[in-house]
Amino acid sequence: MAFNSHADITKPQDIFSKVTAMLVVTSDQATSRTAAQRNRDELESLCSTLGIKCAAWDYFNVRSFNSATYIGSGQVQRLAWIAQENQCNLVVFNNSISPRIQRNLEEILGIAVVDRQEIILQIFADRATTKEARLQVELAQLQYSLPRLKRKWADLSQQRGGVKGAKGSGEKQLELDRRQAQTRIVRLKREIAEIERSRDVQRRNRTSGKIANIAIVGYTNSGKSTLLNKISDSNVLSQDMLFATLDPTTRRVRLPDGNFALFTDTVGFVSDLPHELVEAFKSTLDEAVLADILLIVLDASREDFISCWETTRDVLQQLGAFEKPRLVLLNKMDKVTEESLFAINTFSMSGEHCMKVSVTQDSMEGVLNEIAGMLKETGL
Ligand SMILES: Nc1nc2c(ncn2[C@@H]2O[C@H](COP(=O)(O)OP(=O)(O)OP(=O)(O)O)[C@@H](O)[C@H]2O)c(=O)[nH]1
Ligand SMILES: [Mg+2]
Known part of the structure; x- marks a missing residue:
């Protein structure tokens, strides 16, 4: 089989x-x-x-x-x-x-x-639509389900209750499935590593030049792809759904000072992201680690935007990228209710470098200006 x-x-x-x-x-x-x-x-x-x-x-x-x-x-x-x-x-x-x-x-x-x-x-x-995303998800799912294989065979044995010898064959099948799953895991890891190697070459080309790298990160559905589309005239899928983006997309954008920068849209975060997924998507999440600047998009219209901020901060800390120069965009200001304004103003006075925006309504000129200024400060 x-x-x-x-x-x-x-x-x-x-x-x-x-x-x-x-x-x-x-x-x-x-x-x-x-x-x-x-x-x-x-x-x-x-x-x-x-x-x-x-x-x-x-x-x-x-x-x-x-x-x-x-x-x-x-x-x-x-x-x-x-x-x-x-x-x-x-x-x-x-x-x-x-x-x-x-x-x-x-x-x-x-x-x-x-x-x-x-x-x-x-x-x-x-x-998952691309080959890399499909392999990464399959790896995460297999690792998650390996200790759960017994569940299926326990069910099967129950259905076969009374049939002589059925339990033994179920157990044998379980062992067989376990081994096949483990072999598949090894194969998947090898294939992913190969894709990662070619991605590394592309990344090295990207990072070896003088051109700065900006990673657009944040909670899922906060507006990251909408932002990339707006500043680069692209059409990355942006939709009112969770995890619309699984693969990173990079676009070259001209900043108001005439310099160019590479902006990369990334997979969204969510609290308690399964560790199998974090491990499998390590190379995708590494976009944040390799960036010169983090552009963190936060949906300020969510009542729980502070929890989203904390999750984003925790994931970035786990990746070891949080201490990079960063700019937080308090997005969807057009949808913010009166009740949330106090929390938003408190956040913006907390010392975190941030800007209130509405990606769909505003021109992103101010944001790009800010990025250009940050790049100058960091000597890029
Ligand atoms: N009202 C309002 N909606 C916005 C704004 N920015 C983005 N949206 C909407 O928010 C939804 C999610 O946007 P995306 O750009 O797909 O979000 P994302 O962060 O890329 O999401 P994932 O890829 O799923 O992590 C879309 O329906 C956008 O139209 C904004 O400034 N105001
Ligand atoms: Mg997206």
Whole structure:
């Protein structure tokens, strides 16, 4: 049997199509209700990106983590009741859950249980169009599903219950699948490394010259591609959806002082990006590391823009790029509500180098002027 892809293992598209989900947000006492609500909203928008209908949600306060079911048996009963009342056939946890807990919950509830990480991986899988992005997503999915392979074979053994010898063959198949998955992982890593090598050559050409590199980074859906399109007359896909961009695009832009700079649009960030994805997309995320200046786009019209800022800052810190000269664009000012203005003004007075803009409404001349000034300061 040839091993094709992750889809052969858990068939996520089967799980996600035509499903009605119940969302579960867990937190400890320290998490405020507003933060839980925000987590819920983001989880719902991630789910609806995949076409999953969310019919119910609940907030579980986890005082002590239960190693078998995470939330404890009493709470599982409540979850089961709500899911049944709302005719849900999928439960989505906002936090990561271990393969063991996932299996236990599925057994008790009798419906599929997934976590936010699996939802994000599936969105990336749906979005990946180029060869590199597809390989990177497949690698991330395989690494995520390897410890979960048992789940599928446990289900199969159950269906085959009573058939003599079936359990043994299931286990053998599991071992075979594991080995095939591991071989595929090695192959994928090799192929990705090859693509990375040729990308490195291109990058070296880009960075060896005198021309400055600016990475456009930030939370997903903040307006990064819209900005690149506007300053370079390109047509990178820009849409009101999460993770529209997976591959970096670089464009040469003439600055108001007559010098040229290379602007690179990058993959968007989200809080708790699955570590398998961060690892697989390392070379794409490295665009920020290689840049001379970071242009951070923040959607200021989001009530939780401060959390988006914190996530962006954390990802950049993890990459070791946060200390680079940076300019924060507080974008979508045309959509900002009165209530958010105070938080936005507080942010802009915090000492962070930032500008209030509306990429869709304003000319980007001011932004490009600022970049030209920063380049002069850094001697580029
Ligand atoms: N109202 C308003 N909408 C904007 C503005 N800038 C961008 N948008 C909209 O925001 C949505 C997301 O824009 P994108 O440029 O695709 O965002 P992105 O950061 O590239 O997103 P990903 O690639 O998904 O990470 C689009 O529908 C844009 O039209 C703005 O200044 N005002
Ligand atoms: Mg984009």
